[in-house]
């Protein structure tokens with residue numbers, strides 16, 4: 001059976017968000033019939049054909065000053081020009097997002113919303129995290145999946161006095177792996193559904 005490709009496009013200033021991106025890649029690779037393509041925003045800016053060929057793109061950026069880092073924003077803006085030249089090329093691909101910051105909350109939601117809106121501007125289908133919030137009861141702990149309690153995407157937190165070999169913690173990396181697996185699964189379902197649709201099994205459910 002053919003495999004789908006899931007691209008992960010991320011920026012990382014000091015390496016912490018790169019660890020999250022690598023965990024997302026590991027999750028994609030754990031999924032059935034999926035392969036991952038991990039690209040920094042610098043690499044992605046020279047790999048538009050590879051992004052066009054992916055079934056899904058998962059975007060990630062550190063939260064800097066309550067939004068995605070400037071380097072990620074530069075990638076977003078570059079994609080606007082390229083995509084208008086290529087005619088809405090990411091439309092109907094699957095998308096998801098993750099972010100990482102120094103504070104536990106750190107205004108990360110703002111970054112996830114920014115990334116989700118970016119995906120919407122490209123006409124992509126957003127996939128949320130799909131995990132209940134954790135670490136929110138007297139018996140909960142920071143070791144649980146989704147300890148930071150996000151719904152829109154995966155959040156991670158890196159202590160500002162620790163390097164990327166120590167931060168973010170394993171629970172956040174496991175949450176990121178979950179996101180990678182989930183997105184790969186959704187992208188595979190959509191890919192197979194489209195194949196059925198093209199074969200005439202579900203001609204009435206084609207998107208407008």
Ligand SMILES: Cc1cc2nc3c(=O)[nH]c(=O)nc-3n(C[C@H](O)[C@H](O)[C@H](O)COP(=O)(O)O)c2cc1C
Nearest residue numbers: 012013014015016017062064065066101102103106
């Ligand atoms: C310019 C700048 C702005 C930052 N703004 C925030 C912020 O708004 N909220 C927060 O919690 N952490 C903030 N941080 C901390 C980073 O998000 C944190 O150190 C993160 O782990 C950096 O990821 P990276 O190593 O991938 O660049 C900021 C760091 C920098 C350098």
